[in-house]
Amino acid sequence: MRLPPPRVLVIALGNPDRGDDGVGLVVAQCLRELLPSDVQIISASGDALSLIPTWADFDAIICIDAAAPANAPGRIHRFDLTAAGLPSKLAVASSHALGLAEAIALARALQEAPRQIIVYAVEGACFAAGAPITADVTAAAVDVARRVAADVDWLRQEQATVNV
Amino acid sequence: MPTETTAPPEKRTIRVDNLARVEGEGALDLTISGGRVIAAHLNIFEPARLFEAFLRGRGYMETPDIVARICGICPIAYQMSAVHAIENAFGVTVGGQLRALRRLIYCGEWIESHALHVVMLHAPDFLGYPDAIAMARDHGDRVREGLALKKTGNEILRCLGGREIHPVNVRPGGFYRIPQRAELAPIAESLKAARDRAIALVRWVADFPFPDFERDYEFVALRHPHEYPFNEGRIVSNRGIDIDIAQYESEFEERQVAHSTALHSLIKRRGAYLCGPLARYALNFDRLPAVARELAAEAGLGPACKNPFRSIVVRAIEIVFACEEALRIIAAYEPPDASAAPIEPRARIGFGSTEAPRGMCWHRYAFAADGTIKAARIVPPTAQNQPSIEADLMAVTIPLVAESDEFIRSRCEQSIRNHDPCISCSTHFLNLSVHRI
Numbered sequence: 001m002r003l004p005p006p007r008v009l010v011i012a013l014g015n016p017d018r019g020d021d022g023v024g025l026v027v028a029q030c031l032r033e034l035l036p037s038d039v040q041i042i043s044a045s046g047d048a049l050s051l052i053p054t055w056a057d058f059d060a061i062i063c064i065d066a067a068a069p070a071n072a073p074g075r076i077h078r079f080d081l082t083a084a085g086l087p088s089k090l091a092v093a094s095s096h097a098l099g100l101a102e103a104i105a106l107a108r109a110l111q112e113a114p115r116q117i118i119v120y121a122v123e124g125a126c127f128a129a130g131a132p133i134t135a136d137v138t139a140a141a142v143d144v145a146r147r148v149a150a151d152v153d154w155l156r157q158e159q160a161t162v163n164v
Numbered sequence: 165m166p167t168e169t170t171a172p173p174e175k176r177t178i179r180v181d182n183l184a185r186v187e188g189e190g191a192l193d194l195t196i197s198g199g200r201v202i203a204a205h206l207n208i209f210e211p212a213r214l215f216e217a218f219l220r221g222r223g224y225m226e227t228p229d230i231v232a233r234i235c236g237i238c239p240i241a242y243q244m245s246a247v248h249a250i251e252n253a254f255g256v257t258v259g260g261q262l263r264a265l266r267r268l269i270y271c272g273e274w275i276e277s278h279a280l281h282v283v284m285l286h287a288p289d290f291l292g293y294p295d296a297i298a299m300a301r302d303h304g305d306r307v308r309e310g311l312a313l314k315k316t317g318n319e320i321l322r323c324l325g326g327r328e329i330h331p332v333n334v335r336p337g338g339f340y341r342i343p344q345r346a347e348l349a350p351i352a353e354s355l356k357a358a359r360d361r362a363i364a365l366v367r368w369v370a371d372f373p374f375p376d377f378e379r380d381y382e383f384v385a386l387r388h389p390h391e392y393p394f395n396e397g398r399i400v401s402n403r404g405i406d407i408d409i410a411q412y413e414s415e416f417e418e419r420q421v422a423h424s425t426a427l428h429s430l431i432k433r434r435g436a437y438l439c440g441p442l443a444r445y446a447l448n449f450d451r452l453p454a455v456a457r458e459l460a461a462e463a464g465l466g467p468a469c470k471n472p473f474r475s476i477v478v479r480a481i482e483i484v485f486a487c488e489e490a491l492r493i494i495a496a497y498e499p500p501d502a503s504a505a506p507i508e509p510r511a512r513i514g515f516g517s518t519e520a521p522r523g524m525c526w527h528r529y530a531f532a533a534d535g536t537i538k539a540a541r542i543v544p545p546t547a548q549n550q551p552s553i554e555a556d557l558m559a560v561t562i563p564l565v566a567e568s569d570e571f572i573r574s575r576c577e578q579s580i581r582n583h584d585p586c587i588s589c590s591t592h593f594l595n596l597s598v599h600r601i
Contacts, residue, residue, distance in 0.1 A: 045327050045328065045329055047318060047328050047329055049280075049284075049311060049314060050311075050314070050315055050318050050328065052311055053308075053311060053312070053315065102297065105297045106296065106297050106300055106307070109297045109298070109300035109301045109304070109307075110300050110304050110307060110308060111304070
């Protein structure tokens, strides 16, 4: 019996009007040409809780977001959360909403989290209103897109193995 | 993380260094001496936000998008208070369907904010869980329903505001873009399910174990001749205040206190007061739709509720109201010819006051002839409620002095969350004195 391909969701988080915060959306743009058509790509502006009902329909998710500057604009961080949560130092900085780390923990408590979760965070340099994405981060976006495409390949093979 | 201070039995200091499940960063200090509670301080140490200062020199058309940044949970409250103040200054009245759409977007904010607070932030207190994630393991369906309710509120914000956090579609005079009827149809379907969820939520929270506790608050809220208040009304209290919003500064004052970067608001000559769901409900019970009043009776509430722990029930009732009101507005909606009323700036002062989910939000702006802001004053709900929250903490603790520090600490944190404080919004002021010698 031939099983359907595993369902993979790519989530680009960010605000296109705030400089490097929009890096996830640039990655999503690149991925539309790199990923198979049955891999869904969505963008979200910040309310991680609202994503939980969507996650329940997928076997794996890959989130792409900007990270706070840490002296290396464009540096790419990759977290495989299949067996863990986000490092506590990366918990949400927002004082007004539950962030991605809490949303993942909540989805897991509800047993609605995809089995595999990967998070990419790209260190930004400029988050000013209306600013363009900086050159270092633009270059990183292309690299992240390539790595996400490789992850999707790997996830689909991995999931196929699991499904069999 | 809580910390304990070892002290002689006659003097105990109970401290919570970082309050969890509130919007923003605050702390609590409670001092008990000789079996008496001698001090209860809600310490707010978020840095000053300085919004009033950097609004100076900005244009009136920029204002709604700037003030939306004060809060990620209640941006509509700030946008609506600002546009009403701008229109008040420039002599513009927004009516008809544009006014209805403003009420509709406010419904969305109340639904998403109240659902978040009731289910994710406040319910764990009553059921004995440290947070919603732990609660979700045993009450998964309730959490899912709460998330679904919040999602309905978000849908309204996304449709009318352009996005769910910091919406960008509100402008003086109306909106940049107005929806067609077909865009609201799926939201109406979502709202019908949300109304049922909200009714079930009222019944769930009404059965929580509530401490036997009441306080004789002076409630302050907007009151409108016909409507449960969102955007318009006079400022009224249960002790005789009944003023136009322009007279706010004649009845209320703000004071700085050493332990808070947020100002404390007080009624002149009388002191603390309470705004928010308990105040709105008590002062506008007769403006609620029948279904909400009947649910309140079923939940054991009279036309006023002075037990702050039961505010969770009142919030759930307000979600039912917001769903009902949103459905009524959508059913009657016909797209207006223009998305905004024409507006011309002039050198005036304008006032706006609306009901944020957590209480009254008051704005005053002085404009130059070209519409540039010369001065701004923004009074958020949490600043108004701080003195009452501290009075609650004193009153809640007095009968508990023989209990363990952990029990007292837990009850105090719950008491603060009764009022859904938005600490980030309230830290908006820095008093700068220049001495020239």
